[in-house]
Amino acid sequence: DTEVTQTPKHLVMGMTNKKSLKCEQHMGHRAMYWYKQKAKKPPELMFVYSYEKLSINESVPSRFSPECPNSSLLNLHLHALQPEDSALYLCASSQGSGQINQPQHFGDGTRLSIL
Amino acid sequence: GENVEQHPSTLSVQEGDSAVIKCTYSDSASNYFPWYKQELGKRPQLIIDIRSNVGEKKDQRIAVTLNKTAKHFSLHITETQPEDSAVYFCARGTTDSWGKLQFGAGTQVVVTP
Numbered sequence: 001d002t003e004v005t006q007t008p009k010h011l012v013m014g015m016t017n018k019k020s021l022k023c024e025q026h027m028g029h030r031a032m033y034w035y036k037q038k039a040k041k042p043p044e045l046m047f048v049y050s051y052e053k054l055s056i057n058e059s060v061p062s063r064f065s066p067e068c069p070n071s072s073l074l075n076l077h078l079h080a081l082q083p084e085d086s087a088l089y090l091c092a093s094s095q096g097s098g099q100i101n102q103p104q105h106f107g108d109g110t111r112l113s114i115l
Numbered sequence: 116g117e118n119v120e121q122h123p124s125t126l127s128v129q130e131g132d133s134a135v136i137k138c139t140y141s142d143s144a145s146n147y148f149p150w151y152k153q154e155l156g157k158r159p160q161l162i163i164d165i166r167s168n169v170g171e172k173k174d175q176r177i178a179v180t181l182n183k184t185a186k187h188f189s190l191h192i193t194e195t196q197p198e199d200s201a202v203y204f205c206a207r208g209t210t211d212s213w214g215k216l217q218f219g220a221g222t223q224v225v226v227t228p
Contacts, residue, residue, distance in 0.1 A: 031214055042204050042218035043159060056215060090158065094214070101147035101208035104216065106158040 003027055004107035006091050012113045015081060021110045023074040023091030030096030032074040033104060034066060037088040043106075049074060050096050081114045088112070121205050121219025128195050128226055136222045138205035139187040147208035148181060148188045149216070154201045162203075163190070195226045 004025045013019050023032065031050045035043035048056035049068040063085075065077040074091055088109045094102040120139045128134045138148075149164035165172045165179045165188065172179050178191040192199055205219040 033214070040202075040221075042206075042221055044218075045215060048214040050214065055213075101213060101216075103149060103161050103164055105161065106151075108158045 004091055004093055004105055006089075006107035006110050008110055009108065010111050010113075012115060013078070013081065014115050015083075017081075018077070018079045020078065021076040021089055021091075021112075023076075023107055024072055025093040025105075025107075026072060027093060027105070028071075028095075029093035029105075030071055031094045031102070032068060033092040033094075034064075034074070034076050035090040035092065035106075037090055037109070043090055047076075078112075081112075083114050086112055086114045119205060119207050119217050119219040121222060123222060124220065125223045126225070128224070130195060130197060130226055130228050132195055134190075134192040134195055134199070134224055134226075136190045136203055136205070136224075137187055138189070138207075138219050139185075140207050141186060142207075142209060143186075144209040144211050145186075145207045146210050148179065149206050149208075150179060150190050151204045151206065151218075152201045153204065153221075159204060192224075195224075197226050197228055200224055200226045 007022045033048050034046040037043045045058050046060045047066045052068045063080050067075040090109045091107045092104040094104045146167040151159035152162045153159045163177050163179050165181050176193045181188040202221045202223050204221045206216040208216050
């Protein structure tokens, strides 16, 4: 019953490859998020989009490039990643209503391995 | 941002007993406190949340309490079942950083039959 859909589920890539992670939601949410989660650790916020505009970048390296083509889609473009970037990448969405924090709903994630 | 301290890191309970996880914070701007359950290999799933204008919230076997004065909030699971076994994360949001949740380190809960 996951309402936030992420593709692919698994991705193995070399350090010189370019790939993209995709996230889609059809709940009418106007805020979308990218998180990184290492094993046995909590999710770490990377980016927040509110009404298709980047509102938070948690000092993420430029080899990660987010994109929000429309209110339902969120992409994360990857280039020249390092082995330490191997992790579970989670997308989440929430209602974008003013300044009140709203429940964030997560997708199943993309498990990324960098060779 | 400031950390959310979560305790204990692991919790083993007998089926049918209660489990309690506590989180503390120091930022007075904190006003939103969700709890997530993450089973092995699965996504974090929101199980309950509470806002700073409420002291307690309950949903069947799960309850959350908030003590704003002491700056701590707790998750209570009653009549635990084996399917409650998972990692539980507390988190907090603030009035001055919309959309930014800060998570606790997590609690591994094991319910033994």
